[in-house]
Amino acid sequence: VPPYTIVYFPARGRCEALRMLLADQGQSWKEEVVTKEAWQQGSLKASCLYGQLPKFQDGDFTLYQSNAVLRHLGRSLGLYGKDQREAALVDMVNDGVEDHRKRCGHLIHHNYISFADYNLLDLLLAHQVLVPGCLDTFPLLSAYVARLSARPKLKAFLASPEHVNRPIFGSRKI
Template identity: 85%
Template sequence: MPPYTIVYFPVRGRCEAMRMLLADQGQSWNEEVVNKETWLQGPLKASCLYGQLPKFQDGDLTLYQSNAILRHLGRTLGLYGKDQREAALVDVVNDGVEDLRSKYITLIYTNYISFADYNLLDLLLIHQVLAPGCLDSLPLLSAYVARLSARPKLKAFLASPEHVNRPINGNGKQ
């Protein structure tokens, strides 16, 4: 039986880095997948430190907090630098990664839109009028335009005669 067990949701989330580390280091592990229904029932959540997953078991050692787990694996598998100085530098890099991850988490879990999105959408829609198909080879930008243009109130505005019949610019070129 593998010495490691990961208890987590059926997503990459906070566990994929440890899965990659274990796989690359030739380590095996068990996965206990927790579905939303089980999590919302409460007993598992109540048993977890800070009421959070992931939960990681290394033999009789149970750890929580993804970065504590990664540091443990780094120490255990020799991936934490050759001395204290290198370990400190690894910590600096990992903390930088966490800063980026927190921005990513804010982006994907916050339902907000900035004024810059409207400015970019306007420019991209103009490009599509002036050069139809110009975004065809750019799937991320195409998806961005589609996603924003599908917002109900914005979709209604974009379909309105006021928008459709308004010239793009004042020089008559369209």
């Protein structure tokens, strides 16, 4: 029986870094997948500290909060630096990753648009011309392209002859 158990939804979410760490370190674990229906029943949520997943079990020791689990595994598996100073640097880098994750989450979950969206949209649209169907296995990116491309003024521009007839690369006919 694996010493570790991850209780989480059928998604990468906040557990994929845990899974990658465990896999890379040659550790085995068991997954308990929580369906939307089971979560909505409320009893599991009520039993979880902070009312959220992931729940991580290391034998009879239970932790919540993905970063607490990462730090626990880092200490347990020798991935937390050689001394307190290195551990502090590891914490600093992880906190920076968390700040970035929150910013990205805000962009994904809110109707917010920045100049970076146009740059990404341009790149993805070019890929779709060069490799048709390349986003077919990426439903979130496909939805992103569809959502931005449907903005009325942008939709009109993308359909205009000026845009349609302009080559993707100046030196090529594509």
